Structures are given as C-alpha cells and as structure tokens.
Amino acid sequence: MQDALFHLPEPPPEHAVIARFQLGGDDLGEPDQWSLVFEAERSVGAAVKAASVGEVDGNEFGGGEVVLFAYGPDADALYRVMEPGLRALPFRPAHVVLRYGEPTDHAIEERIEL
Template sequence: MDTLFDLPSPETPEHAVIAHYRLSGDQYGSRAQRDAIFDAERAMAAAVKKAGVGEVDGNEFGGGEAVLYAYGADAEALFKVMEPTLRSLPFRPAYVVLRQGSRERESRVDL
C-alpha cells in the first residue's frame, strides 16, 4: 500500500518542546526581538538536525509573546540540544514546556 504521509504510530506518541518568551509591547515585539528569535530558531534547527533528535517546526508571534515549537521522539533529548540557545535569548519571563506524548505528561522549565 502506498501512503502519502509517514505519520507516527499511535504506540509511539510524538514529544514536544514548546518555548515561550515575553516580548515588548502587546503584539509582536520589536524587529530586533523577532530577528533574534529567527536567528535562534535557525541555530536550533541545525543543532537538532545534526543530533538527529527531531525537528524545529516553527514559531508564533502575537499578544506580546513568541513561541517556538520542536518535535521528536524524546522531549528530554530534544531539550538538551536546544537548551543552550533557548537560555541565550534575553527575553524574560520565559519558560519551556516539555510534553511527553500527551498533555497529561507535561513539565515546565523556567529559563
């Protein structure tokens, strides 16, 4: 059977690392803040790919916040690769949600 998508099987739920940063203003932060987030996202995507632990899957800006998303088979391994760059961003308050497969299995790490 041919398939169009290689989706994870239900037995191995995908893990996530979701980073939240407070930006200036009530909307999208300053241009410099957005550029710093984009630069960090590119650096983390390269590191995650090199380590083979998942993928950095994008960002969201709005409401004075930036959110970065990454997915893989092991949230702890993914976070370990991303952590130096996540901590290097100066925007605070900031935190990361580590999701192990489902919303019931989440932990929070303050940056």
C-alpha cells in the first residue's frame, strides 16, 4: 500500500524578473534617484501582489546601477504586470531579464531592452 503523503508533487520552478537600470552620480546613484526607485518598487510590488503573480523581492544598489528582483511561477505574467512601472523609471540604459526556472537549472533567459 502506498502512502500518498510521501508522493507530493514537485513545486514548479521559480521564475524571475530582474530589472537593471543605469544610475547617474556615484557608485550608489543620487538620493533623488533612490526615491524614484523606492516609489516604483512599492507601486510595482502592489500591482504584482494584487494580480497574484508573485512577489517583488527588493533591490540592490551598486556599481552605478540599481537592480530590482521579482519572483513567481510565470515570468511572462509577472513581467506583464511589472512592465508599466518599470518603463516609467527614467534611468537608461535599462533592461529586464526574464528567467524561466531556477538559476541552478541552466534556465532559459530572455533579455528585453527598456
């Protein structure tokens, strides 16, 4: 007799949307840029949550750029919700990488210029 408790389905791989924006000023950008990034992150995060497509997981400043991270089960659906807010940020050059799967799985990635 099999015990169904030990044959749970594998969770789907986690997809990612990783957005990179070039900043002006020093290595970390300038304070007025930070406020625009934080506001966009809050707005995009609320939209992602409302659409139930994943979560915005934060940012990373350094090297003259800012990177925003979001994760969910479907990178395309996640990006569709995030795209208007990401395109509204004025910093260029900028691009987004859609990662379809875990990074350790040699996941397929697609790059979109903003």
